[in-house]
Amino acid sequence: xxxxxxxxxxxxxxxxxxxxxxxxxxxxxxxxxxxxxxxxxxxxxxxxxxxxxxxxxxxxxxxxxxxxxxxxxxxxxxxxxxxxxxxxxxxxxxxxxxxxxxxxxxxxxxxxxxxxxxxxxxxxxxxxxxxxxxxxxxxxxxxxxxxxxxxxxxxxxxxxxxxxxxxxxxxxxxxxxxxxxxxxxxxxxxxxxxxxxxxxxxxxxxxxxxxxxxxxxxxxxxxxxxxxxxxxxxxxxxxxxxxxxxxxxxxxxxxxxxxxxxxxxxxxxxxxxxxxxxxxxxxxxxxxxxxxxxxxxxxxxxxxxxxxxxxxxxxxxxxxxxxxxxxxxxxxxxxxxxxxxxxxxxxxxxxxxxxxx
Numbered sequence: 001x002x003x004x005x006x007x008x009x010x011x012x013x014x015x016x017x018x019x020x021x022x023x024x025x026x027x028x029x030x031x032x033x034x035x036x037x038x039x040x041x042x043x044x045x046x047x048x049x050x051x052x053x054x055x056x057x058x059x060x061x062x063x064x065x066x067x068x069x070x071x072x073x074x075x076x077x078x079x080x081x082x083x084x085x086x087x088x089x090x091x092x093x094x095x096x097x098x099x100x101x102x103x104x105x106x107x108x109x110x111x112x113x114x115x116x117x118x119x120x121x122x123x124x125x126x127x128x129x130x131x132x133x134x135x136x137x138x139x140x141x142x143x144x145x146x147x148x149x150x151x152x153x154x155x156x157x158x159x160x161x162x163x164x165x166x167x168x169x170x171x172x173x174x175x176x177x178x179x180x181x182x183x184x185x186x187x188x189x190x191x192x193x194x195x196x197x198x199x200x201x202x203x204x205x206x207x208x209x210x211x212x213x214x215x216x217x218x219x220x221x222x223x224x225x226x227x228x229x230x231x232x233x234x235x236x237x238x239x240x241x242x243x244x245x246x247x248x249x250x251x252x253x254x255x256x257x258x259x260x261x262x263x264x265x266x267x268x269x270x271x272x273x274x275x276x277x278x279x280x281x282x283x284x285x286x287x288x289x290x291x292x293x294x295x296x297x298x299x300x301x302x303x304x305x306x307x308x309x310x311x312x313x314x315x316x317x318x319x320x321x322x323x324x325x326x327x328x329x330x331x332x333x334x335x336x337x338x339x340x341x342x343x344x345x346x347x348x349x350x351x352x353x354x355x356x357x
Contacts, residue, residue, distance in 0.1 A: 002056060003350040004301065004313055006343055007280060009220055009253055010068060010128040010176065011320035012050075012061035012335045018042045022066075039064045039116065047120040049336050054343040057173060059126045060117040067324040068178050069130050072106035072163065073097060073138075084137050086184070099138045102147030104155045110175075111166025124173035128320075131179045131219075132160035132205050133198035153201070161208045164217065175217050176253060177202065180319070182221045182244060183235045195243055206248045215276065218251025219244070222282070222319040237265040245272045252277060255318040257285040257292075257300060270307030280314035283345065284338045286321050289330065291337045297345020302352070310353055315346045 021038040024030040046061040065071040083098035110129045117125055139152050167175045185195040206214055221244055256262050269279055283300040284292055321335040
């Protein structure tokens with residue numbers, strides 16, 4: 001392993017041609033075989049460009065997902081559209097569906113995306129999955145007459161385990177669980193009872209994996225990133241970090257480049273990190289169109305190294321660049337330029353810090 005490993009969070013922007021094809025396909029105006037041609041080309045180009053950044057672990061950039069959160073729901077018929085609405089700071093919202101009847105099951109497992117990616121690379125592949133806690137929000141507050149919340153949770157845990165397991169079965173090197181609702185949970189419930197409930201649920205999922213498997217599973221947190229806006233950036237990171245690090249996994253991917261007070265947050269990470277954990281610090285601000293220089297990345301890493309042991313430090317991007325397939329706020333060229341800066345800046349920092357290792 002590199003002295004300071006570096007990984008992307010997940011999504012990179014989709015081309016306008018791919019977005020238009022996905023829209024046409026969803027409306028029944030494009031045959032599946034034609035859609036697959038667009039997907040093949042998008043994944044091939046993404047992996048080629050990802051390799052060219054020098055990334056040691058790559059992904060397909062979630063090119064074929066409708067979004068990081070809805071991929072397990074595509075095509076399900078027991079959902080209504082009027083679920084929980086999540087407001088973003090710029091005024092736009094994203095609305096989750098809600099369950100109308102049981103049983104609950106995924107329509108698609110994330111591991112099914114890996115065979116297409118493996119056609120174009122032999123490098124280690126990373127796959128992102130949605131958290132069980134995010135999916136728990138699908139159960140309606142009014143309940144369901146013939147499907148209790150208790151039974152829903154049992155089914156949800158089993159499906160979340162199967163989702164992660166499908167990634168390992170299809171050759172994923174690392175699996176990242178997207179837990180962007182962690183910070184939002186504190187905004188919704190300042191008592192942190194909801195956050196603790198989310199963490200307990202995710203740890204229940206993790207209990208189905210061995211120690212070595214959990215060392216290949218990581219959790220990502222950020223204040224949301226959609227159309228260059230966030231949903232919980234006003235929540236103090238200090239309220240989240242100690243509880244976040246109680247997740248029983250080996251890796252943590254944490255937004256930091258856009259953080260208002262990164263020094264405070266890094267200090268709290270250093271005080272709470274456990275010996276078997278690695279924290280990948282966000283050194284790329286994905287909602288800022290300005291492209292970081294390798295020197296900027298280097299400086300962010302050196303600041304993090306003041307508080308986080310070098311053998312437990314990694315780098316990443318704050319969030320995915322386009323978590324939803326209709327997000328065009330950032331161009332593909334900008335995203336890959338930022339990723340390249342992360343890789344180059346990480347190498348610079350590793351060269352400097354190797355004498356302290």
